[in-house]
Amino acid sequence: MPMKIHTGKLFSRRFIYAIIVALSLSIAALTVQAEKNEPSIDKVAIVNGSVITSEEFNRELNPIKQRISQQGQKISPVQLEGIRNKILDNLINIELLFQESRNNRIKVEKEAIDSQIKSLKQNLSNDTEFKNFLSELNLSESAFKLKIKKGIAIQKLIETQIADKIKISDEESKVFYDTNPDLFKQPEQIKASHILIKVEPGVDEIKKSEAKEKIKNIQQKLNKGEDFAALAKEFSEGPSKNNGGDLGYFQRGQMVKSFEDVAFALKTEEVSDIVETQFGYHIIKVIDKKSEKTIAYENVKEDLAQHLKQEKTNKEVKTYIQKLREKSKIEKFL
Numbered sequence: 001m002p003m004k005i006h007t008g009k010l011f012s013r014r015f016i017y018a019i020i021v022a023l024s025l026s027i028a029a030l031t032v033q034a035e036k037n038e039p040s041i042d043k044v045a046i047v048n049g050s051v052i053t054s055e056e057f058n059r060e061l062n063p064i065k066q067r068i069s070q071q072g073q074k075i076s077p078v079q080l081e082g083i084r085n086k087i088l089d090n091l092i093n094i095e096l097l098f099q100e101s102r103n104n105r106i107k108v109e110k111e112a113i114d115s116q117i118k119s120l121k122q123n124l125s126n127d128t129e130f131k132n133f134l135s136e137l138n139l140s141e142s143a144f145k146l147k148i149k150k151g152i153a154i155q156k157l158i159e160t161q162i163a164d165k166i167k168i169s170d171e172e173s174k175v176f177y178d179t180n181p182d183l184f185k186q187p188e189q190i191k192a193s194h195i196l197i198k199v200e201p202g203v204d205e206i207k208k209s210e211a212k213e214k215i216k217n218i219q220q221k222l223n224k225g226e227d228f229a230a231l232a233k234e235f236s237e238g239p240s241k242n243n244g245g246d247l248g249y250f251q252r253g254q255m256v257k258s259f260e261d262v263a264f265a266l267k268t269e270e271v272s273d274i275v276e277t278q279f280g281y282h283i284i285k286v287i288d289k290k291s292e293k294t295i296a297y298e299n300v301k302e303d304l305a306q307h308l309k310q311e312k313t314n315k316e317v318k319t320y321i322q323k324l325r326e327k328s329k330i331e332k333f334l
Contacts, residue, residue: 044088046331047095052088059138060087084334092332094150096324101153104161108152116148162316168305177297177304184295187252191288192263193245195231196238199280215274215281222271228285237280249290259284 045052068075075083124130134144177184197215199208218235222228229244236245252260262275263284272284 044333045092046329046333047092048099048328048330050095050099052091052095056091057088060091062138088332088334092325092330093321094154096321096328097154097157098150100324101157104157106153106156106160108149108156112152113145113148116152117145158313158317158320162320163309163313166309166312166316168308168312170301173301173304173308174297176308177300181294184300186290186293186295188264188292189249189251189290190263190266190286191249192247192266193228193232193285193287194238194240194247194259195228195236195245195283196241196279197235197281198237201278211281212274215283219274219283222283228271245285246287249288 042054043051044054044057120133121127121130124133134141137144139147195215195218197211197218199211214235218231221231229246232241232245235241238245240247247255250260252264254260255263256277256279258277259275259282262272263286266272266284266286268286268289270286272282275282275284
């Protein structure tokens with residue numbers, strides 16, 4: 001499915017973070033056990049004299065190991081070898097970029113690190129949750145601060161050495177817009193509300209009948225002219241109940257098929273009959289409809305320029321890293 005470009009939502013103004021994340025992403029893998037013939041179990045690489053430890057390496061792998069185990073997936077030895085090498089290369093790339101930030105005398109103020117930690121803590125309930133967060137990452141607070149410091153330093157390096165030098169002209173973005181019309185199509189959308197009476201998977205026919213009777217009673221209230229949103233707030237068992245059942249705007253493919261087939265067939269302000277899905281019984285009301293349209297160039301111009309700059313920056317970063325690797329001494333011990 002082609003990527004859709006929508007105004008104001010797709011592109012982050014601080015797109016450099018995407019590069020940092022891409023460099024530090026863990027690849028799905030099993031935990032690596034040290035072989036007997038490996039030169040060291042304490043280090044996996046040395047980059048210009050700086051050691052990347054097996055602890056750092058396994059810290060990237062362990063959460064992935066748990067996720068793969070939970071999903072019941074298996075990976076072949078060939079795939080595992082490729083994944084191990086990819087993770088190691090990512091760690092080496094990060095170290096090279098951090099070293100280069102120091103060569104360029106880029107400084108990271110303590111206040112910038114503290115600000116990021118403060119922002120994180122604001123999303124957690126208390127210090128205990130923060131400690132649990134660090135524990136899950138297998139990081140001490142000092143190691144976590146170093147990780148943040150590296151991220152900020154690398155961001156500044158890429159901004160000053162690469163991103164700030166890339167300019168996207170109006171002509172360039174307009175050519176991209178004109179030659180990729182499908183990317184700027186906004187599909188048909190509807191805004192709908194629903195009332196849901198849940199039916200848990202595997203319940204017996206008695207409970208299912210009780211749920212069906214409950215939704216029928218609500219339907220009767222609607223037929224008598226009672227307000228849909230008020231009934232949703234009172235009786236609906238879905239997360240949208242507090243909003244009067246409002247699901248916002250959505251397009252095809254975002255809801256289960258049996259639900260959206262009915263919803264898209266309704267007219268504005270029309271209420272459906274009872275609809276059954278794997279979640280239970282629904283009554284749907286369509287609030288508004290938007291036909292398929294193509295987003296005007298002027299409405300997407302700024303976001304498109306941001307996207308093209310991000311694409312160019314990503315390519316330049318790869319070239320930049322390759323040059324750093326060519327002039328560096330890198331020893332691998334995997």
